Amino acid sequence: QATALQRQGELGLWAPLLGQEAAQIGSGRALEAQDYAFTTYREHGIAWCRGVDPVDMLRFWRGTMHQSWDANLHRLYGYQVIIGAHALHATGYAMGAQHAGRVGTGEPGRDQAVVAYFGDGAMSEGDVNEAFVFATAYQAPVVFFCQNNQWAISEPTKRQSLVPLAQRAEGFGLPGVRVDGNDVIACHAVTAEALNRARSGQGPTLIEAVTYRMGAHTTSDDPTKYRDGADDELWRARDPIERLRIHLQEKNVLNEELEAELAREAASLAERMRVSCRELPDPHPLSMFDHVYAGSDARIDEQRREVKAILDEEGVS
Amino acid sequence: QATALQRQGELGLWAPLLGQEAAQIGSGRALEAQDYAFTTYREHGIAWCRGVDPVDMLRFWRGTMHQSWDANLHRLYGYQVIIGAHALHATGYAMGAQHAGRVGTGEPGRDQAVVAYFGDGAMSEGDVNEAFVFATAYQAPVVFFCQNNQWAISEPTKRQSLVPLAQRAEGFGLPGVRVDGNDVIACHAVTAEALNRARSGQGPTLIEAVTYRMGAHTTSDDPTKYRDGADDELWRARDPIERLRIHLQEKNVLNEELEAELAREAASLAERMRVSCRELPDPHPLSMFDHVYAGSDARIDEQRREVKAILDEEGVS
Amino acid sequence: MEELTIIQAVNKGLRRAMDSDPEVLLMGEDIGKLGGVFRATEGLQKDFGEDRVIDTPLAESGIVGTAIGLALYGYRPVVEIQFDGFVYPAFDQIVVQLARMRYRSAGALQLPITIRMPFGGGIGSVEHHGESPEAYFASTPGLRVVACADPTDAYWMIQQAIASDDPVIFLEPKRRYYQKGELDTTADLTSVLPMYKAKLLVEGSDCTIISYGPTVATALQAARLAAEDGVKLEVIDLRSLSPLDLETLKTSVMKTGRAIVVHEASSSGGIGGEVGQCLMQSCFYNLKAPVLRVTGYDTPYPPSRIEDHYLPDADRILDAVEKSMSY
Amino acid sequence: MEELTIIQAVNKGLRRAMDSDPEVLLMGEDIGKLGGVFRATEGLQKDFGEDRVIDTPLAESGIVGTAIGLALYGYRPVVEIQFDGFVYPAFDQIVVQLARMRYRSAGALQLPITIRMPFGGGIGSVEHHGESPEAYFASTPGLRVVACADPTDAYWMIQQAIASDDPVIFLEPKRRYYQKGELDTTADLTSVLPMYKAKLLVEGSDCTIISYGPTVATALQAARLAAEDGVKLEVIDLRSLSPLDLETLKTSVMKTGRAIVVHEASSSGGIGGEVGQCLMQSCFYNLKAPVLRVTGYDTPYPPSRIEDHYLPDADRILDAVEKSMSY
Numbered sequence A, B: 001q002a003t004a005l006q007r008q009g010e011l012g013l014w015a016p017l018l019g020q021e022a023a024q025i026g027s028g029r030a031l032e033a034q035d036y037a038f039t040t041y042r043e044h045g046i047a048w049c050r051g052v053d054p055v056d057m058l059r060f061w062r063g064t065m066h067q068s069w070d071a072n073l074h075r076l077y078g079y080q081v082i083i084g085a086h087a088l089h090a091t092g093y094a095m096g097a098q099h100a101g102r103v104g105t106g107e108p109g110r111d112q113a114v115v116a117y118f119g120d121g122a123m124s125e126g127d128v129n130e131a132f133v134f135a136t137a138y139q140a141p142v143v144f145f146c147q148n149n150q151w152a153i154s155e156p157t158k159r160q161s162l163v164p165l166a167q168r169a170e171g172f173g174l175p176g177v178r179v180d181g182n183d184v185i186a187c188h189a190v191t192a193e194a195l196n197r198a199r200s201g202q203g204p205t206l207i208e209a210v211t212y213r214m215g216a217h218t219t220s221d222d223p224t225k226y227r228d229g230a231d232d233e234l235w236r237a238r239d240p241i242e243r244l245r246i247h248l249q250e251k252n253v254l255n256e257e258l259e260a261e262l263a264r265e266a267a268s269l270a271e272r273m274r275v276s277c278r279e280l281p282d283p284h285p286l287s288m289f290d291h292v293y294a295g296s297d298a299r300i301d302e303q304r305r306e307v308k309a310i311l312d313e314e315g316v317s
Numbered sequence C, D: 001m002e003e004l005t006i007i008q009a010v011n012k013g014l015r016r017a018m019d020s021d022p023e024v025l026l027m028g029e030d031i032g033k034l035g036g037v038f039r040a041t042e043g044l045q046k047d048f049g050e051d052r053v054i055d056t057p058l059a060e061s062g063i064v065g066t067a068i069g070l071a072l073y074g075y076r077p078v079v080e081i082q083f084d085g086f087v088y089p090a091f092d093q094i095v096v097q098l099a100r101m102r103y104r105s106a107g108a109l110q111l112p113i114t115i116r117m118p119f120g121g122g123i124g125s126v127e128h129h130g131e132s133p134e135a136y137f138a139s140t141p142g143l144r145v146v147a148c149a150d151p152t153d154a155y156w157m158i159q160q161a162i163a164s165d166d167p168v169i170f171l172e173p174k175r176r177y178y179q180k181g182e183l184d185t186t187a188d189l190t191s192v193l194p195m196y197k198a199k200l201l202v203e204g205s206d207c208t209i210i211s212y213g214p215t216v217a218t219a220l221q222a223a224r225l226a227a228e229d230g231v232k233l234e235v236i237d238l239r240s241l242s243p244l245d246l247e248t249l250k251t252s253v254m255k256t257g258r259a260i261v262v263h264e265a266s267s268s269g270g271i272g273g274e275v276g277q278c279l280m281q282s283c284f285y286n287l288k289a290p291v292l293r294v295t296g297y298d299t300p301y302p303p304s305r306i307e308d309h310y311l312p313d314a315d316r317i318l319d320a321v322e323k324s325m326s327y
Ligand SMILES: Cc1ncc(C[n+]2csc(CCOP(=O)(O)OP(=O)(O)O)c2C)c(N)n1
Pocket: A042, A081, A082, A083, A118, A119, A120, A121, A122, A123, A149, A151, A152, A153, A213, A217, D029, D058, D060, D082, D086, D089
């Protein structure tokens, strides 16, 4: 499905993950059912691994919902747009697992770990650094997975740090690992190990996956303004999907047949998304008044009535 | 004057620096006139080194002014109460010096450096860590001087970090130095060197001065609730003033005469402070309306008139 | 019935909440061994242990951010912000993350977090120790903002805040912490006045004084003084700053035709303007005078030696009453 | 005279400010080579160099905090916050440090910093890209908060903001960025209308519509529609949200006796309530109806597919006019 994911990356209705498939699928596949993950707007690969239907992912980008899927069901928090904020949520959630005695028991399926996914730019935000402080202070079972895709919109990673991002970890007293983000097997291995450390009560880890944002930051971005094609070429040659394909062919796991089948799968998924996307239902206007508070609120009820009256006039039901 | 400062520390009208005299005087004396410093509420020793009259320091603590002295005159920003906020101000000020071409010229008295003073607890705040990011990104001429006095009110340093605080530096790509904060000569030496690096354009440094808060956090704090006397004893034996006295005696710089004179100086200063403190004039009530904006503001003028009327009634002039 | 101070009542309320719900956790700076700089959590770590009364690193955004994670896991964190002036580094986590989680997730996720904060001035302290940031939170949809003004409310409202499934900003009147009052702890949580209701403290027919937190005592004092001159003030403790209990306010102002809002925070953009606007909309024909405001002035909080001139006092309230009556 | 869009006018204004004062620096995320996500700083780094147009690390508190240091050194930093929804991590530096420096230092220090921010919704984007945080800043003493609504104001007001010795929050109406208008750049800065003044856009005798930023165009549209039915609306662009230009508002409402405040931000705790309260106090006997509010609702910003139902439109303004006239 990595191939399928690449296709999705090419859909371009959103912040494309093109080039980062290995980092996301590799690490995402290392999570166990009882684990929990927090991601940014770019981690479609993680959502895929957590069982989210790509069509559902589109709800957020189309503007029909603020959160695209059921966080409880997939044990995956929705796309976080505020850079770095969720690193603290992940740390707190991990403290919860600890507090609930779901760490270091050794019982299979019982011990939990949490992963926070974010980018190279996020490493500069206070919240991410405070997350390192809290995670180490309580030795919480959290893994910080930083995809260094070389860019924060138009700013190269060196604007955020002159030293490797993984090095940041030592300073806070947690282990830092740097991995080839375009090697799906390596990403899986380091994440699995960090998760095991976390679940067994050995505390947090920071992983820096070095990769590259092949596409634009988002569909409204124009990379030609700030980067030349040279790097793109360099990294295209390191295409994680291509590397995996060759590897699997050598191992005789992937043959023409299977490839063709994958291609068909991908094509039909892409097709389904194209179709379903347009069919995603708009929320009812009055739903904008729901779930501000647990109970009802007089102000909001009055405002709902006001809009209801307008809709009735316009004949909207 | 270190002796005098100790006496001041004993005045207890404020956040006492008792035990941290060497760290403050040692580093404070390393600054040159053209340098600039930003401090917390506890850096009376730095203020002393920047030529602030101890009596003026009391204005803040007595509540007659928000800023105790003229920041421009002493090239020292007033006491900062918001933990960590000034680390960014110091970094920005250093970027200014850089921008103004006052770094790396080699002309004596021209090149500038900036020092940000803060404590072990401050190392956990997002602002301090963001300051490390900006300082390294621009290689700004700023020195971060962290006095690890073992406590943030009632919390021991290990609640903030399980590894030495100086180690934090590497992770951001700036050099980190750990120094005996009770050795005034060592503190002077490392600060002087870091300032030279900064002025000559070699970028920022983090210094961790390991010392101990002998007194209460502030005069409204009761340390017996959270720490036993054992440590106090341990550190009393390392009293920086005592160490300096012995050193100077061995070097025959300090003799009975001089000591007696210093004691007299200290006593008279203490006396002057006791007296002047009570004599510090209260601000005029109407001054609370001054300097909200550069120009005048209709709302505020009206409110000033309102209070003026009340004062007139009460016969206050 | 026992007599205790507001801070003791907060402590007692926290203890009872922790006794009755094992998911309740306390987080903050210096709340453990020290028991908080005001001793609100005194003795709680000793009795409930270090993992239910958690001393945190010195980082407010981190405290609220990790509390959000703990709440997502299923706990009910009660966060102490040491002083009003230190809440701002956590602002993004409070107004963007905490306040909107239920809405953002269309009801799938909720964050039953209470953020306790001593607020208001008048304690003769230095900068940042006398602030009234309530309007920032009261104007943020998704947050409930309440303030207590006496031991009974301190005791019950803190428990209601913790029991609430919505995030609550719980404001404690710092300079009244040692004000004493009778407390009956025998009632049960559901039978006492809900925290989202305003409370009529003194009945009167001439003018309604609306206040909350530390200035409630000031309003009561003004009412006593006015009574001596035969002026009957009606005093209401707002208690809930968001959402507002307009019904209670409306009923009173429909009767008196006059209202004065009293708070320590600056006038401009404060709670007073919102209350005044709402009353103008709901009682237009009954208002005999404009709703007036007796508040802190439109400046930052002044040096403590002159703070008494900044804070509303009974005289200023009575001047405003006179002004209102003169319409 | 030339015709250009609001975003082009901002760009031109920034360029002129940088030309006329070498101390002016621009700071922000992606403002260099990219020229900002809205291209407000397009071409400026090329012409003024990397140390006057500074791409910063991704940390808002860091950006404002270092800008404060640069201002203390003597520079005039102009900070771009990429979107309204991303300003909150810098809240402490803005409301506690930036806003109070002059007051805290009794006038010895000043921070002539301008913080530019696109604000408001209606662009069909995801969460956090359609917010109206103005009330948080307008209720903070020490800050000046202004909003532009057309190319001419965008061009002159940004220069006035930069020239101001006070910190200024400069709000740009995101969804109107591409609205065109005639601009005369020949005048000089001191001769044009000061940014702290409200502007009378349309004279009318029946009801005053007070608005700012993106909803000014909505108010003008409502005025045109009302005129067709013979209802004469007076339209005022507030421009300065803090301090408020009450004189201009008062003069208008004394005449019309009716006022409606329009903004995208939620009603509760918004600018509308403060304006309404001030008008009630200053025009009590002249008000024929309560000041009304046509605003975003008291919810977080909704998903973009239904944002049009959340944002004030001409019809809602006209309904409010009808309601006001019915008193
Ligand atoms: C607090 C905050 N500031 C600014 C932004 C605007 N913004 C969105 S994505 C982005 C760059 C993020 O870069 P990185 O962390 O490397 O993640 P990537 O987009 O490369 O995956 C910025 C500045 C934001 N969303 N949140």
